[in-house]
Amino acid sequence: MAASRIGPAGAISVKLKSESMIQHQLLKSTPGCPRTNWSWLRCIDLKEDEGLDFEDYEDCEYCGQEKIRFVHALSHSDWPGVIRVGQVCAARMTAVSPAELEEAEAILRNRSQRRQRFPRLKSWRVSAKGNQHIDYLGEHVIVMKRSAGYALKIGRKFGELLYPTDREAMLKAFDVLVRRHGSTRSRRAGRV
Numbered sequence: 001m002a003a004s005r006i007g008p009a010g011a012i013s014v015k016l017k018s019e020s021m022i023q024h025q026l027l028k029s030t031p032g033c034p035r036t037n038w039s040w041l042r043c044i045d046l047k048e049d050e051g052l053d054f055e056d057y058e059d060c061e062y063c064g065q066e067k068i069r070f071v072h073a074l075s076h077s078d079w080p081g082v083i084r085v086g087q088v089c090a091a092r093m094t095a096v097s098p099a100e101l102e103e104a105e106a107i108l109r110n111r112s113q114r115r116q117r118f119p120r121l122k123s124w125r126v127s128a129k130g131n132q133h134i135d136y137l138g139e140h141v142i143v144m145k146r147s148a149g150y151a152l153k154i155g156r157k158f159g160e161l162l163y164p165t166d167r168e169a170m171l172k173a174f175d176v177l178v179r180r181h182g183s184t185r186s187r188r189a190g191r192v
């Protein structure tokens, strides 16, 4: 899985990989792991929710399908903790239909596209003081240039953090606004 990143030496990487594969048994071949009747909790977009890049995307814990961006979190009364699987396994293991799972992913994909577009929206304006500002989801957002980075003001509230770039400040503002004002439709997709 992540073994190839540990060292540039090919032989060492291969050895580590085979060891990690032995330790990392798939749930489908783990004794006692239920095959059905799991509860669907939420869909997670690893790119936006956890800031991961493609090479860090997860494998399905149940079947080992590789590099999943949209992970479905499941729980079961006969199994400890929450497991993270791909859409195919989620459909087999829960009562949620493939169409509903696909919709949950589509909502997150849509949110991701809106998030990536947000810093480039034409409705961003520059104030006389040189601060960028926008009205979005009914709130006024200001990105303020400081000597050490960029600060946010959303509505009447000043943020405490500084962001290295204005784009990062804008993305943070998007996350706050969507969490605060996200539609009921997007809430169904889980942690939005």
Ligand SMILES: [Zn+2]
Pocket: 060, 061, 062, 063, 064, 065, 085, 086, 088, 089
């Ligand atoms: Zn799977």
